Amino acid sequence: xxxxxxxxxxxxxxxxxAQALIATIGDSSxxxxxxxxxxxxxxxxxxxxxxxxxxTGTDYADRIEVTYSLADFTSNRExxxxxxxxxxxxxxxxxxxxxxxxxxxxxxRAAHFQERETYDMIGVNFIGNPxxxxxxxxxxxxxxxxxxxxxxxxxxxxxVVNPAHKVNTEDHMFGKKLKEQIGDxxxxxxxxxxxxGGNADEEAKDGE
Amino acid sequence: MQDSVVMxxxxxxxxxxxxNSLWPMTFGLACCAIExxxxxxxxxxxERFGCGAFMxxxxxxxxxxxxxxxxxxxxxxxxxxxxxxxxxxxxxSMGSCANKGGPYWQHGYHVLKGVDExxxxxxxxxxxxxxxxxxxxxxxxxxKKIANERILRDKWVKHA
Numbered sequence: 001x002x003x004x005x006x007x008x009x010x011x012x013x014x015x016x017x018a019q020a021l022i023a024t025i026g027d028s029s030x031x032x033x034x035x036x037x038x039x040x041x042x043x044x045x046x047x048x049x050x051x052x053x054x055x056t057g058t059d060y061a062d063r064i065e066v067t068y069s070l071a072d073f074t075s076n077r078e079x080x081x082x083x084x085x086x087x088x089x090x091x092x093x094x095x096x097x098x099x100x101x102x103x104x105x106x107x108x109r110a111a112h113f114q115e116r117e118t119y120d121m122i123g124v125n126f127i128g129n130p131x132x133x134x135x136x137x138x139x140x141x142x143x144x145x146x147x148x149x150x151x152x153x154x155x156x157x158x159x160v161v162n163p164a165h166k167v168n169t170e171d172h173m174f175g176k177k178l179k180e181q182i183g184d185x186x187x188x189x190x191x192x193x194x195x196x197g198g199n200a201d202e203e204a205k206d207g208e
Numbered sequence: 209m210q211d212s213v214v215m216x217x218x219x220x221x222x223x224x225x226x227x228n229s230l231w232p233m234t235f236g237l238a239c240c241a242i243e244x245x246x247x248x249x250x251x252x253x254x255e256r257f258g259c260g261a262f263m264x265x266x267x268x269x270x271x272x273x274x275x276x277x278x279x280x281x282x283x284x285x286x287x288x289x290x291x292x293x294x295x296x297x298x299x300x301s302m303g304s305c306a307n308k309g310g311p312y313w314q315h316g317y318h319v320l321k322g323v324d325e326x327x328x329x330x331x332x333x334x335x336x337x338x339x340x341x342x343x344x345x346x347x348x349x350x351x352k353k354i355a356n357e358r359i360l361r362d363k364w365v366k367h368a
Contacts, residue, residue, distance in 0.1 A: 137318070138281045145317055152317040156280045159325060166308060166321040 002028045005079055008047065013039045021082070029067070029080035037083055038102040038128075041068065045107055048072040049079060052104070055114035057122035059148045063087060064099055066124060090123040090144045091151070095132075103128035121146040219358055226270070226296060227354040230259035230347070233269035235289070237276025240303035240337040244275045247340040257347055266292040271350070272327070273343070277305040277312065278320040290327045298354070300346050301329045304336045311336075 002020035009018035009032065017033045018040070032040045049070035058065045068081040085099035098119075103126040105111040115126040116135040123144030126132055134141060140157075143150050152161055232254075236244055247254050254260040263269040266289045278286060290299065301323050304310035312319035323329060330353060333346035 150317070157284060159280060159283055159320060161280070161317065161321075163321055163325065166325075167313060171314070 001077065002030055002079070005044075005047075006030050009040055009043060012043050016040055027080055029082045031082045031084070034066075034083040034085055034101055037068075037081075038104055038107075040081065041070075041104045041107055044070055044079070044081070048075060049077070052108040052110050052114070053078075055104075055111060055118055057118045057124055057146070059087070059122060059146060061148045064122060064124065066101060066118060066122075068104070085124065087147075088123070090147050091149070093142055095125050098123050098125040100125045100127055102126070103132075105129050120144070123147060219360055222359055223355050223357055226357075227351040228258040229261075230257070230271045230298070230350070230354075231261045231263050231269050232259055232271040232273050233266050233289070233293070234262040234264050235266075235272065235275075237274070237278065237282060238303075238305065240275035240306070243337045243340055244273055244302065244343060247343045252340040252344065254344070254347070257344070257351065259347060266290075267294060269293055270296065271298045271300065271347075273300045273302050274306040274323045274327075274329075275302040275337075277310065278323045278326075279318050280320055281318070283320045283323075283326050286323065287326045296354075296359075298330045298350055299323070299327050300331045300333060300343075300350060302333045302343060302346065303338055304334065307332050307334060 002022060006018040006020040009016045009030070013036055015033060016036045016039065019031050020028065021031055022028045049072045051071040051073060053069040053071050054067075055069075056067050058067065064085045064087055066083050066085065069078065070081060071078045083101065085101060088099040089097040101124055103111065103115055105115060105126075106128065112129060112131070113135060115124075115129050116132060118124050119126060119129075119132055120134040120136050121144060133139065137145065138156075142153055154161060236242075246252060248260055248262060259271060266272075270293070272286075272290060272293065274286065290297070301307050305312065305319070306323045309316055309319050309321035313321065320326065331346045331350045333342050335342050338346075
């Protein structure tokens with residue numbers, strides 16, 4: 001199905017550069033050119049994918065991917081459309097330094113809030129969104145919390161976010177200390193990836 | 209009972225009235241609020257302790273039960289609500305999140321580490337979430353605290 005969608009997109013949207021990413025584990029998706037997302041969504045909507053389920057973003061440290069989950073209830077199909085964006089500079093509050101993407105809120109009204117959430121959490125500037133403000137965080141918040149390089153602010157208004165007398169800072173480094181003191185990942189239940197390649201339990205690695 | 213006289217200390221009389229008509233504010237933040245609602249409902253019946261009248265406005269409430277995660281965004285509102293309550297006012301911090309940040313203690317960029325950072329707390333109820341019995345115990349602890357207040361001496365008699 002994904003190959004078929006990709007070829008349809010390539011024939012109908014010039015420059016879409018759609019390619020099907022067929023996954024062996026997990027969900028397959030269709031990667032398209034970021035600048036053509038509005039045209040791609042228009043075509044897909046006319047092809048039957050008329051329900052926008054979710055717009056979300058992921059920070060992969062070197063790039064940001066925005067995922068659109070579209071559904072076609074009459075023939076029971078779902079497709080994930082992905083676009084890759086450069087990370088931009090998400091440390092300030094300047095919208096201009098964020099990665100830009102065309103808004104699809106002209107096609108689906110539901111996209112409005114989804115785009116606001118993606119903007120709030122990941123920091124993607126959706127061009128053409130009628131009211132791109134933060135939706136979960138307060139309006140005067142700094143930074144985009146789900147970015148990998150997000151730094152927790154010291155203070156919000158007059159409230160200290162991590163007061164020293166409340167937070168057990170020794171426990172912050174628990175995983176790191178464990179790694180230094182014990183050395184052998186097999187001896188502890190919370191394991192980590194061994195540099196020698198012995199134990200590769202990636203999920204349980206707890207280094208800060 | 210006509211023409212009869214009851215003699216008691218003014219403090220005791222005021223405290224008796226206050227502790228048996230604690231009106232909480234209708235106000236919940238997260239899953240602890242579900243337990244708070246259960247406490248107020250038929251099975252646990254907060255009305256037995258005189259505090260089942262959940263007031264829809266802070267201006268008629270005596271007690272604020274902070275039930276749930278206090279985010280930084282909400283903290284400013286909680287402070288406003290607390291300031292809108294008339295004195296005497298009491299605060300119960302219900303559940304781990306309101307006590308000290310709960311599971312958000314380490315990576316909770318958005319969570320206030322304890323509601324006592326913004327409002328004074330009288331009773332802490334531990335638990336995640338606390339069972340209705342635990343909240344009732346917290347309320348009874350608060351009632352004991354109120355019963356031991358010395359309003360006249362502390363507030364109106366100078367140089368006591």
